[in-house]
Amino acid sequence: MNVSAERSQAIAPPAGPQSARQSAPQSPQRLAGGLIGTTDLVFFVVAAAAPLTVLAGIAPFAIGVGGASAPAAYLISGVLLVLFAAGFTAMSRYVRNAGAFYAYVARGLGRTFGVVTAYVAVVCYNLITPGVAAAFGYFAAGHIEQRTGTHVPWWLFSGGCVVVVGVLGWLKVTLSAKVLGVALVLEVLALLVMEGGVLADRGTAALDPVSFDPSLLTQGGVAGMFVLVIGAFTGFEATAIYAEEVRDPRRTVPRATFIAIGFLAVFYALGTWIVMGAYGTDQAVAAARAAEGPDLTFTAAERFVGVWLSDSMHVLIVVSAFASALAFHNAAARYLYALGREGLLPRRLGRVSGRFGSPGAAVVVQSSFNALVVLLGAVLAADPYLVVLMWSNSIGVLGIMAMQALAAVAVWAFFRRDRRGMSALRVVWAPLLAAAGLAVLTVLAVFNFGLLTGASDLVNALLLVPLPLVALAGFAVARHIRRTDPERFARLTEVDVERG
Numbered sequence: 434m435n436v437s438a439e440r441s442q443a444i445a446p447p448a449g450p451q452s453a454r455q456s457a458p459q460s461p462q463r464l465a466g467g468l469i470g471t472t473d474l475v476f477f478v479v480a481a482a483a484p485l486t487v488l489a490g491i492a493p494f495a496i497g498v499g500g501a502s503a504p505a506a507y508l509i510s511g512v513l514l515v516l517f518a519a520g521f522t523a524m525s526r527y528v529r530n531a532g533a534f535y536a537y538v539a540r541g542l543g544r545t546f547g548v549v550t551a552y553v554a555v556v557c558y559n560l561i562t563p564g565v566a567a568a569f570g571y572f573a574a575g576h577i578e579q580r581t582g583t584h585v586p587w588w589l590f591s592g593g594c595v596v597v598v599g600v601l602g603w604l605k606v607t608l609s610a611k612v613l614g615v616a617l618v619l620e621v622l623a624l625l626v627m628e629g630g631v632l633a634d635r636g637t638a639a640l641d642p643v644s645f646d647p648s649l650l651t652q653g654g655v656a657g658m659f660v661l662v663i664g665a666f667t668g669f670e671a672t673a674i675y676a677e678e679v680r681d682p683r684r685t686v687p688r689a690t691f692i693a694i695g696f697l698a699v700f701y702a703l704g705t706w707i708v709m710g711a712y713g714t715d716q717a718v719a720a721a722r723a724a725e726g727p728d729l730t731f732t733a734a735e736r737f738v739g740v741w742l743s744d745s746m747h748v749l750i751v752v753s754a755f756a757s758a759l760a761f762h763n764a765a766a767r768y769l770y771a772l773g774r775e776g777l778l779p780r781r782l783g784r785v786s787g788r789f790g791s792p793g794a795a796v797v798v799q800s801s802f803n804a805l806v807v808l809l810g811a812v813l814a815a816d817p818y819l820v821v822l823m824w825s826n827s828i829g830v831l832g833i834m835a836m837q838a839l840a841a842v843a844v845w846a847f848f849r850r851d852r853r854g855m856s857a858l859r860v861v862w863a864p865l866l867a868a869a870g871l872a873v874l875t876v877l878a879v880f881n882f883g884l885l886t887g888a889s890d891l892v893n894a895l896l897l898v899p900l901p902l903v904a905l906a907g908f909a910v911a912r913h914i915r916r917t918d919p920e921r922f923a924r925l926t927e928v929d930v931e932r933g
Contacts, residue, residue: 468790469679473610474672474689475696480613481668481760482697485620485753486568488704489746491665493729496705497721498884499658501641501714502649504706506662511698513870514666517837518694520844520864522687523855525673527847528926533673534836535771539926541843545911547926550836551772552907553900557832558765559799561667562598562758563806564825569594569754570807571817576747588811594755595807598762599800605789609759616756620749623742624704627730630738631711639710657881663874664830664885665701668757669693670837671764678790708733762799769795775925777910819887824896827885832900834875841868 469477496503521537528536534554539547570591578584601609631639643649672690679685709717711733721729735743770792773782786793810821841864848860878885882893915922 468605469610469675469685471685471689471692472614474675474679474685475692476610476613476617477675477760477763478669478671478689478693479696480617480756481671481764482666482693483565483620483753483757484617484697484700484704485624485746485750486757487665487701488624488708489730489750490727491661492701492705492708493721493726495658495661496709496718496729497726498654498661500649500652500654500718501644501709502646502652502655503658503662504644504702504709505650506655506658507665507701507705508698510659510663510666511694511702513663513867514669514694514698515691516863517841517867517871518669518687518690519859520841520848520867521670521673522690523860524844524847525676525686526683527853528673528676533670533676533768533771534840535768536926537673537840537847538836538843541845541847542839544922544925545908545915546839546843548777548911548914549904549907550839551768551777552903552910553832554836555765555768555772555778556899556903557829557836558761558768559802560825561829562761562765562799563595563803564822564829565754565758565761566591566594566598566803566807567810567817567821567825569751569758571822572747572751572754576751579747586811587817588807591807591810591817592804594758595800595803598755598759598803599796601759602762602766602796602800603786603789603791603793605791609763613756613760616752620753620756621700623734623746623749624700626742627734627738627746628704628707630742631707631733634737635710639707641706641710641714643714644706644709656877657884659874660878660881660884662701663834664878666694666697667830667833668760668764669697670833670840671760674764674767711737762796762803766792766795766799769799776921777925823886824888824892827882828896828899830885831875831878831882831897834871834878835900838868838871838875841865841871 492503495506499506524537524540528540535547535551538550567587570587570589573590574585574587601612649655669690672686672693676682676686708730711717712720712729717729720726725732731743731746734746769778769782770785771783772778773780773784773795775783782792782795782798784794785791806821806825809815810817815821844864845861845868848855852860879897882897883890886893886896888896911922914925
């Protein structure tokens, strides 16, 4: 079967028995539906992005690399992702599957590419989660030592984070949404108070329009800056992962996706702009490139509001890391569940908790993997932030960017013959523009990978190897299934698919 034939088969209408199966009552092996609303979904997505961690930990680094144009870079990245979301959410009307990228690519480009994407997605989301748990331990241990002088190993806090996140992931998904909501509101409030303090003191002088001068985007370091900036949005695509569990997915998924991207773009751009304005643009860039760069946001909070806010933000960055770990854990577990349900991973992973409707078996496996990575980091005495977090998350972010580019092409292919009443702008031009932009950023990320990891060229080369190897493994699995069991191959992604 050629690729065109495979793609046509991927979007063919289901047979009668499949339709009957979709309309049958919810089975014990399906996630509990109708639990998540728009607000809950926004909490999942924005909490995964960890806005306090971005503005306090990543934005100063982006300023140091790219200079004064960092606020504009966040807005430009937001516009690119809105273009991606336009087609992504249009396709969500017709594909409703916890495998998200896997199902989208399979429906648009054929099941072989879908299986390849599935394996890459599992690796990426599962690597990000223990990395963020390690960051939680790093921040928590550092805060305790700074306040009390007592040294507690980071891995004890990270281990506790893994356990609590696993328990919350096992329980009803709405509980996770409530926890994430509280954490998100607290960190956003702290940042808004800091920004208010700067504006109250410096007024419009804190809002230097030079940051949005287009000519700055031609200066050196801008390519690397965009790699850092686009990574700050990682996790917004998870809205589609919860499509099986939301109320009214046709409205909830698109609404939550656009709200999340819009909020993050504006919040990051405004926050970075005001942090720079707290010092003056040139002074902020110089400070970001100096030893005090990592403390840029905390120092602004202390100077313009008070020590209490800086101290509170140091506590809340721990909360932010926990919220991000929980959000990515939920996403990773659902990918494991989706692939287990379809037999692309052990079918036991497709088991659902009968009491809570959560992907119970996948939660256990994902939590065990988190614990293993944390334990390995402890045994090897690896730096929890510079090694466990940065190395694992750099691989994950790069893979997700590549999958976003491929998913954008898949959206275009899905609607190429039949736009289903939607505008060409939404399902043709927006996906193509997004695919081009994301592909460029993915290539830039590969060439600037050392900027993300801080590692040597040899280590970077070794860290880049797993993604193509996993992609090749996915390709081999897909070809094997297609050759030995074509009927099973034809049924891939048909579970929980909703066509309009």
